[in-house]
Amino acid sequence: MRASAPDLGIPPEVRIRAARAKHPWRTVVAVVLLLAVVAVIIDAAGREAYDWNAFRTYLFDPRIVQSAGITLQLTAYSMIVAIALGVLLAVMRQSPNRVFVAVAWAFIWIFRGTPVYVQLVFWGLFTTIYKTVTVGLPTQQPWFSFGTADLLDVFWIAVLGLALNEAAYMAEIVRAGLLAVDPGQTEAATALGMSWGQNMRKVVLPQAMRVIIPPTGNEIIGMLKTTSLVTAVPYSFDLYTRSRDISSETLNPIPLLLVASVWYIAFTSIMMVGQYFLERRFSRGHVRRVSRGPKGPRAGKGVTKVISVVPAFGADTGDNGRVS
Numbered sequence: 001m002r003a004s005a006p007d008l009g010i011p012p013e014v015r016i017r018a019a020r021a022k023h024p025w026r027t028v029v030a031v032v033l034l035l036a037v038v039a040v041i042i043d044a045a046g047r048e049a050y051d052w053n054a055f056r057t058y059l060f061d062p063r064i065v066q067s068a069g070i071t072l073q074l075t076a077y078s079m080i081v082a083i084a085l086g087v088l089l090a091v092m093r094q095s096p097n098r099v100f101v102a103v104a105w106a107f108i109w110i111f112r113g114t115p116v117y118v119q120l121v122f123w124g125l126f127t128t129i130y131k132t133v134t135v136g137l138p139t140q141q142p143w144f145s146f147g148t149a150d151l152l153d154v155f156w157i158a159v160l161g162l163a164l165n166e167a168a169y170m171a172e173i174v175r176a177g178l179l180a181v182d183p184g185q186t187e188a189a190t191a192l193g194m195s196w197g198q199n200m201r202k203v204v205l206p207q208a209m210r211v212i213i214p215p216t217g218n219e220i221i222g223m224l225k226t227t228s229l230v231t232a233v234p235y236s237f238d239l240y241t242r243s244r245d246i247s248s249e250t251l252n253p254i255p256l257l258l259v260a261s262v263w264y265i266a267f268t269s270i271m272m273v274g275q276y277f278l279e280r281r282f283s284r285g286h287v288r289r290v291s292r293g294p295k296g297p298r299a300g301k302g303v304t305k306v307i308s309v310v311p312a313f314g315a316d317t318g319d320n321g322r323v324s
Contacts, residue, residue, distance in 0.1 A: 007178030054255040060088030067242035081163035086170025111168035120232040123161035158230040
């Protein structure tokens with residue numbers, strides 16, 4: 001039995017009946033793509049260059065597992081520092097203090113304008129350029145001094161280089177989230193007597209998270225792969241550099257490239273799952289869920305979508321609300 005649409009006094013010409021769109025070519029394209037993927041897998045399984053025996057041997061090699069853990073540490077520490085510094089820079093960009101705005105703008109301009117590899121090379125030479133740091137007044141006896149090589153380990157230099165570069169991008173992501181918040185929210189908070197700092201901390205930032213989370217997830221995944229550049233510091237214990245060193249010993253690079261790729265894909269997949277749940281958490285109350293109709297062979301038949309009609313200003317309407 002077909003469901004009849006309620007009579008809302010709307011002309012028949014503005015009623016649209018829902019119909020199933022038939023797209024047979026979608027199925028054809030999907031089958032062709034599936035067959036192409038299967039053909040690639042079968043072809044790769046039989047090629048000697050991939051050397052799947054070596055791939056299985058080195059996939060869980062202790063050196064690879066250790067370097068994978070170090071790569072996660074580089075990613076986590078760099079992103080923690082970058083997010084904290086990015087939030088600070090974004091808030092400074094929105095500050096009424098012009099000095100804060102100028103400092104934040106200069107930082108973003110420098111670190112976004114130069115390649116990350118060049119920055120890592122510079123930070124690798126930092127202990128050579130500045131061998132000692134002296135604190136004190138110019139004409140007085142120094143208060144204290146210390147050697148930079150003793151203070152900064154190569155691992156933390158790599159973390160610092162990655163974090164400072166990423167902070168410039170995180171600052172713009174956070175600033176976009178701040179600008180997405182309705183100005184009425186800040187006006188209401190000001191009317192309640194909140195200071196600028198309380199307004200940012202308690203009103204603006206919590207609402208901006210809905211916009212900030214998706215691009216931040218992309219930046220974390222990008223940071224995971226950017227750790228392969230820390231060899232410029234030089235630091236040679238990350239996943240890619242370690243697999244490259246092993247391949248130089250075995251003179252068989254392709255299986256080690258596949259090993260590194262599998263580890264990167266595994267970490268990326270876990271991060272994508274975490275990003276999905278974070279987006280759900282901060283999107284509560286903002287995402288509309290469309291209820292689906294009944295399933296079956298007759299689903300969608302007899303259902304009528306109704307478009308509401310709002311009379312234009314000055315239009316002559318009858319008693320039934322129709323536009324004449």
